[in-house]
């Protein structure tokens with residue numbers, strides 16, 4: 001029986017996300033604080049097999065194997081390095097898709113790291129692996145290091161940051177709403193063109209009512225996608241208000257949505273919030289000091 005590796009692919013939340021520019025190729029420049037979380041997380045059961053090529057299966061029926069990012073990661077790595085072993089992967093998909101949690105990117109980074117660790121003389125240097133990762137997705141380079149980072153460029157410039165949230169319970173609330181990242185960026189462009197959204201540094205109490213509320217209490221967390229996504233999905237704005245009713249120290253939508261992350265210094269408040277969210281049908285995942293935290297809802 002060959003060795004089976006169990007790779008855990010956690011998720012990320014954006015504690016700050018501002019869109020600060022658009023490149024010629026249509027990709028957007030961002031300034032964002034990426035923070036890794038252990039829950040929800042995907043599991044990749046990987047084992048080497050005879051011959052060459054990837055055999056992929058996945059628990060998510062709506063995620064075919066051809067368009068799965070893991071297939072593209074294997075293909076890209078084989079083309080770049082010539083290392084194309086026989087590999088079987090069974091993906092236990094737990095991170096909701098289109099949730100702003102980087103689930104696909106995390107899977108790809110976990111698999112690329114595993115391939116590179118076994119590639120021997122074909123292995124890529126760190127920078128080259130990050131460059132390959134970027135071709136799979138803007139969030140993939142972050143997951144290679146999987147540590148709190150200030151992210152700029154389109155997602156390829158990473159600066160490690162000391163971001164100690166050990167005093168907080170982090171609660172991820174996942175409404176069953178799929179937000180397409182590409183749509184969110186295009187919609188941001190349209191709203192930017194008509195002046196209804198601006199990069200945060202251009203906001204003043206005069207040109208943004210929401211900021212006039214915040215300037216007295218500068219927002220600890222910020223996500224420039226909220227106005228875009230709440231405009232299209234008002235139900236998500238309601239979810240955020242429901243979370244705020246449980247007195248988190250801070251709460252923000254993650255990435256292009258639809259998930260939220262809330263920081264609670266009180267575990268009791270986090271528990272109550274999780275119970276209320278689950279009663280409304282929203283999956284919840286908690287963690288504290290980098291470890292998953294079971295919540296009695």
Ligand SMILES: C[C@@](CO)(OP(=O)(O)O)[C@H](O)COP(=O)(O)OP(=O)(O)OC[C@H]1O[C@@H](n2ccc(N)nc2=O)[C@H](O)[C@@H]1O
Nearest residue numbers: 026027028100101102137138139154181182185255256257
């Ligand atoms: C919004 C963010 C914030 O962390 O994450 P998610 O909400 O997806 O988790 C990222 O910028 C998403 O990264 P990722 O999800 O890897 O995006 P990709 O698959 O590379 O790109 C999907 C589409 O989004 C647009 N895109 C993506 C990244 C970027 N910096 N500018 C863009 O304009 C492009 O149209 C691209 O075709």
Ligand SMILES: Nc1ncnc2c1ncn2[C@@H]1O[C@H](COP(=O)(O)OP(=O)(O)O)[C@@H](O)[C@H]1O
Nearest residue numbers: 068069097098099100101102103104105107181
């Ligand atoms: N292994 C995978 N896990 C999740 N999504 C995948 C995967 N492979 C391909 N995808 C595609 O990537 C899209 C974005 O998924 P994901 O990265 O989880 O969301 P987000 O970009 O909101 O963080 C999904 O809607 C799906 O179509």
